[in-house]
Amino acid sequence: MTETTVTPLMRPGEFCDQLTSVLRSGAQALLAQAIEAEVASFMACHAQEQLEDGRARLVRHGHLPEREIQTGIGAVKIRQPRVRDRAGKTRDRLLFLPTVAPKYMRRSKSLDALIPWLYLKGVSSGDFQAALSALLGADAPNLSGDTVLRLRKVWQAELSAFEKRDLAARNYVYIWADGVYFQAPMEQESQCILVIIGATPEGKKELVGFTDGYRESTQSWRELLLDLKARGLNTPPK
Template identity: 25%
Template sequence: MFHQHTLPDYRQHSDVLESMIIKLYSKGVTTREIADLIEKMYGSHYSPAQISNISKQMIPKVEAYHQRKLSDKFFCVYLDATYIPLRRITFDREAVYIAIGIKPNGHKEVIDYRIAPSENVENWAEMLQDMKSRGLEQVELFLSDGVVGMKTVLQQTYPKAHFQRCLVHVMRNICAKVRINDREMIMNEFKQIHQQPNKEAAINVLHAFYDKWNRAYNHVIRNLKEIEPDLLVFYSYPKQIRASIYSTNMIESFNNVIRRKAKPKAEFPTEQSLNTFIGIQAMSYNERYFNRIHKGFGHVQDTLESYFD
């Protein structure tokens, strides 16, 4: 008697195939490409619409992710936005607000994300308030770029938290406002600011930078002096973790993965499809790093715990 072992009785597709489809979808493969691959590999025919419906099985999991209870404290939280093509009525690139945190024990996770037509401080305020309502009571340090009003919003939501402006963003902004011939020298000198043994030495380097370039770029230096209180906050923490907390590079690497995987899709047809796609990336990231300690944090766990009540 013939009995097929590939699929259970009365099943049109296997869990293995569904898992494969969801995995391919999360890698940025389009529904049409997935349908072609499945047919070539397994001989099973799926239309792009069927592939899309299978990927929609992740929607309840993504909704649960957005509503889950959060840890009560994170040592540092990185805030950044990236832009992904989305079609509502017309096609445009929309902002995906992302928050990634590292706990005092060194474990990191994508705390949450949200989608909006553009980046503004009001949307950040709503997202931060939602994070707090879901249990995140204490944050020692926030890291972000120069979004206008961000520091004020952080102080309103988490008044005890400190704020570090991303030095990489600051350096990019400086280079965009100086002559091309001066950029390499300015960049190399500005990098010295985060490579000092302590805050006092960093202040000396920063002030020497002011003195050298003030005459040529007075406006740039004046703007830099205005944000000086937010440039060297990371020196207040153990040297083992300083390399991780003077910039938002860690969250930008996650953003780069999202953009790379989203690129083959050209655009997302609905906000729900984009939300599902980002949710899969976030949950995959959290699963991958669930028990891994971020570089340097394992050596100073007790010290980091002491910053909290």
């Protein structure tokens, strides 16, 4: 008999999903095709460049070691082609740098967006690994509490740069101002965030500024608007 009624048990964090497996395989194949298209375009762009002895300056030279990129559907493996510049180590050395999967990329942008979302939802730094494993499976990236704390410092630096950026060159034809309420964990009252969005003459919406406010009070709005004005936003909407 070859049939069995035994059901294998999955380890914590693992799941068996044929659709996800198919999507991951398809994503891996498409990523490989995209990188190959990039290297082919790079080689074609410099096809006319030759050495003094008439040989082509650029040649394919195998692949870099296989690496994984963590995505929302799990880990996707890639092998980046190598391109050798036979002109040697000159100042104008030609390097192939893929844009679809940069050399030091370890996580997709969608996964990078998931991490601060979990943090804002109240997941503690020590519980991140369990949360990611539940969402992404056993191949979820390994994020220790220290890693999350380092990421938080990066987010704080990005926020500080956003709040200090010069607005003198910005021009908006329309501005929206509204209060958005969030229910933070362990808090009885919702947190109010005052948000200002501007529309450029080209029709693009941009986040102009935001801050936490007390129930959309006049004083809170005044402080936000004065801050934007102090940073150069003096042209009224037209």
